[in-house]
Amino acid sequence: MEPRQIRTFTERYLANHGCHIIESSPAHLVTQLSIQADKDLLNRPFYWMYVERCNLEPQPARLCLIFDPEKCPEDVKGEYLFYGSPRFSRFLSSALQHGQFVRLYQQPSGRNPYMYVSKPYTPWLAVNFKISYICDQKKDRISYLGINLQNGHILEPFYQTIRQLSWTSKLPAQRHTIEPRLSIAEAVGELEYYLQDQLENEDQTWAEEAMERLDLELNQLDSYYPDETKISAELSQEKKQRRRETIWQYHPRVEVSVINAGLFYVEQLPPSLEN
Amino acid sequence: MRQLPIRMDRQWLNKFQHLIENDTGWSNWERFQLALEAAEAQIVPTFDSIQSLNQIQGFEPLPHQIDVVRRVINEMRGRAILADEVGLGKTIEAGLILKEYVIRGLVKNALILVPSSLVLQWTRELNQKFQIPAVAQKKEWMWDKCDFIVASLDTAKRDPHRQYVLSKHYDLLIVDEAHKLKNRRTKNWQFVNQLQKKYCLLLTATPVQNEMNELYNLVTLLKPGQLGNESRFQSDYVAGKRKAKNEEQLREEISRVLIRNRRRDSNLNLTRRIVKTIPIQLSPAERALYEGITQFVRSRYQSHAADLKSMLALLVLQKEVCSSRDAVFHTLFKLFQRGEQGKETLSPEVAHLAELLRAVTSSSKVDTAIKLIKEISPDKVIVFTEYRATQDMLIRELAKEGIHAVPYRGGFNRNKKDWMMELFQKRAQVMVATEAGGEGINLQFCHHIINFDMPWNPMRVEQRIGRVHRLGQKSDVHIYNFATENTIEEHIIWLLHEKIQLFETVVGELETILNKMEEEESMEQSLMRIMLESDDDRQVRQRLNEWGESFHKKIQTVQEQKERQEVLLYGTQAD
Known part of the structure; x- marks a missing residue:
């Protein structure tokens, strides 16, 4: 993340978590945190325990964040917020924690021409998967999937499609939702099949190479330790441990976790993207 | 290809369905987007890019250090001996590697074993430079509760700690001063060998001090069998205790697990030292x-x-x-x-x-210092003295002349030290310090040192200079030694300066040499005896001369040792 992105991210986070900006310059800002943001960002559980136990008036802190220490006026006492700083990591994990699950309805774009007829909304399940490819090294990608709960159709990337639309948490007037044919569990199963298939058909050179390295290392261990029959219990133990460590270090695998998910009730997706 | 294992996390699903049933507790669209952006920010897009460089602040790793990180992660797969020469930043390299693995989620816990005198320094560096929440091990419970723990090898290997440490799985093990692991019959070696670890970094500037076997033992801790088993190693590579054969091949094998940067290969030569004795x-x-x-x-x-x-x-x-x-x-x-x-x-x-x-109503040394500091102005100067009383007096006297000087000493707590450093960098022209020890004071922005008085221990002298004359120093460093004429001080400076040429050269092996010198008697004691027992100056000079000669002999021995190591690792003579 670039410093500019850090700043916009932080400001959006604060605005969305009930924090007020008291002071702001290009190099810094001062904010009055909300209770929840204070708990998430400042790591002072004892204070909060104390306040809650004793029923005191909670006083969430003010936080002065500096985005550009070079240009910051000298009398501003605050903390430098940069990508990689522990505080910014807290912003990130708080954002992750509070943006997990949504249920949203598409905001109608114009007036409904058929004033007296309710229009149907199609339910979609959106799931953003984080896919990690792991051996002795690691890389990740995000898979933005969506599945139509009416007909099982899967759309990728779904998030990029719905991002351009407006969303509201209340069903707008003169709209109704269609009863889904797929249950959530079934839909998730479908998405997992889809991913599994995709993963198995991907280029797996990285995994093959990791496997080769693993075999090579294991062979080297075998040639280092004398024949199983001839070695002491202690040495045999050591050899087993070394083998475990080697497998731990190299064995290739894929781990899929879910970043967030949502039910999206859609009137119509942008035409260019629905096939 | 065997089936690639794929694990799908489904824990989220319960929570999600719970929300649907209860129809409450939903997040909103903006937060949903923020969460996704947070996840995108934490993605590691390729196997071999180095992410840690974007996540550190306040210092700029040098090209050779970045290169080490790349090679250790991409080629050596996280098990390596880091054997840079003294002062090239092995700690930085290890910190960057740790940080990189942490960012990638490949390391969630790490054990860092160091000499007890370095525990706090390591902890601080990891905290400040790398934002890694490392703690110095003090209590037993910490073994289980802390993910990143810095401990002394001597403590960790002893009961009751030993049991805790051996029962854990460490994603990364770092051992500093790893030449303490050269002998596989020692408790140190056996202990480290028993530790359960995924990645492992061994740091030492002297991977081979004497015998070929030392290197073999180090490599065995990392990758048993890398140099064959013991008997094959003996027959393939060992010609004599200190002599190798099939050197080309041996070097190649070693270079797969060991990285060594030398000043002369990597253009890391320091600036010059310009030494002036001021009578x-x-x-x-x-x-x-x-x-x-x-x-x-x-x-x-x-x-x-x-x-x-x-x-x-x-x-x-x-x-x-x-x-x-x-x-x-x-x-x-x-x-x-x-x-x-x-x-x-x-x-x-x-x-x-x-x-x-x-x-005595005035001090000739102080007068000289004031004059010199004014000449150097506006450049910054650090003045070293051994004595608190002198330090106080100096700051007082400098203030009278309108020269702003800040004190620095070992007794200050960390905050005060940092504060003084900052004052020196931003406001004061002079720092008067009684302590130069390895407390992480880096003063590259200053390049004038006054040795107001002279420690008798060359290590302390070298530490003083090392605060200023180090990587990152862009100017030549001026060293002014104050020598009161016709006193023992003059003798000492003669010995350190003229006789053993302490000031001009960076003697990386000074510690080793001194250890050899001090096998019989500590250096301070030897010097004291000379000073007290001699009848006159001529005799003092003569006996100091003898001492200097034996120092030179030790340098030679150490130099030969180093050459053997270099030949083994490079096949070329050290210069």
């Missing part, structure tokens, strides 16, 4: 005090001969008198408080010294 003439009053103290010390020495404790106290006096009147006063006062307690009047001997002290 200082004592005023008649100062001279009288010096002679008085010298007389006193000698007579005491002769009457208490061989009593080590009182000898040491006397030695301090002898050195202090070259630093400042204030320093002498302090020690004398304490000495006599004990000796003269209960007496109505001072003994004539003491009264005489007190008289001499009183007669």
